[in-house]
Amino acid sequence: MNDKDIQENQTHPINSNASNNDLVSHLFLRIEKKLDHKDLYIGSIRKMNSTWVVVELKSEGKHLISIETIKALSNICQSEYKKSIRLNRSLPNSYLIIKKDFVSKLFIFSAIDLLLVNKKKLLIAIDGNASSGKTTFSKLLSQIYDCNIFHVDHYFQKPVSDPNDHLSNYASNINFKRMQREIFDPIQKEKDSKIHTMDLKTHTLSDEQLISYKEMSVVEGAYSMHPYIIKNYDLKILMTTTYFKQIIRIWKRNGFKKLTQFMKRWIPMENKYFHDLQIENDADIILRR
Numbered sequence: 001m002n003d004k005d006i007q008e009n010q011t012h013p014i015n016s017n018a019s020n021n022d023l024v025s026h027l028f029l030r031i032e033k034k035l036d037h038k039d040l041y042i043g044s045i046r047k048m049n050s051t052w053v054v055v056e057l058k059s060e061g062k063h064l065i066s067i068e069t070i071k072a073l074s075n076i077c078q079s080e081y082k083k084s085i086r087l088n089r090s091l092p093n094s095y096l097i098i099k100k101d102f103v104s105k106l107f108i109f110s111a112i113d114l115l116l117v118n119k120k121k122l123l124i125a126i127d128g129n130a131s132s133g134k135t136t137f138s139k140l141l142s143q144i145y146d147c148n149i150f151h152v153d154h155y156f157q158k159p160v161s162d163p164n165d166h167l168s169n170y171a172s173n174i175n176f177k178r179m180q181r182e183i184f185d186p187i188q189k190e191k192d193s194k195i196h197t198m199d200l201k202t203h204t205l206s207d208e209q210l211i212s213y214k215e216m217s218v219v220e221g222a223y224s225m226h227p228y229i230i231k232n233y234d235l236k237i238l239m240t241t242t243y244f245k246q247i248i249r250i251w252k253r254n255g256f257k258k259l260t261q262f263m264k265r266w267i268p269m270e271n272k273y274f275h276d277l278q279i280e281n282d283a284d285i286i287l288r289r
Helices: 067-080 100-118 134-144 176-188 243-276
Strands: 005-007 040-047 052-058 095-099 122-128 147-151 193-195 209-211 216-220 235-240 285-288
Touching: 040 100, 052 100, 067 095, 067 100, 067 134, 095 100, 100 122, 100 134, 100 235, 100 285, 122 134, 134 147, 134 216, 147 193, 176 193, 176 216
Parallel strands: 005 285, 122 216, 122 235, 147 216, 235 285
Antiparallel strands: 040 052, 052 095, 193 209
């Protein structure tokens, strides 16, 4: 498997020989005092049950993860916790218990934490198929990091293409010039952004909104890695899914009528963009769901 290629929910089983006295409802995180809390690394990842996994935390390794990220993940999992967890007696000395769904994303958090060590500001792209989980993942990032989230959907326009520019045939319905003006230029200057969001039902723009500058920003949505704007990013994440899963998710989210529109128009347009422009080759991390 390629280093940048992540399969979701890859774990290894852990044997369970705990007694009834080992039931707890709060112990999601343990860090030994001897570990340097500023430099922790992801160790082995083992399955506890169908929902939870235990992540070993080590003092050295390949994948750094900050104590701030660890604590944020622990808080998120505790807030979503509903039933007791049967802890295994052979748990690592230092560990983090998280939902199985977060396993593949751990290595994205690690990449972000590593970049934040040396970068004053960080701009991340999350591109991918419709219903691949881009918006959901961007929301998770906002729970872990102090960051702004910008949505490509807010930059729809009436399709416009330039016969002298073949790139304009891809995502001709996205106003990249407005994205550059409202998002990227202010971030590069470390200034607040003045944006207009779009009502996707009426296709009208909102009044100007002031978004305070933050050191980390995320741009999520299909076409966020288009050649027109790709040079702006420090980290590029591509999320993909199978056609079957895509259809099921769109049907559940949008209903049958919208699904037919996606199948006839939006999905073929996106697939052509991914294929022709070889977007996978430009991604730093690929998350396959």
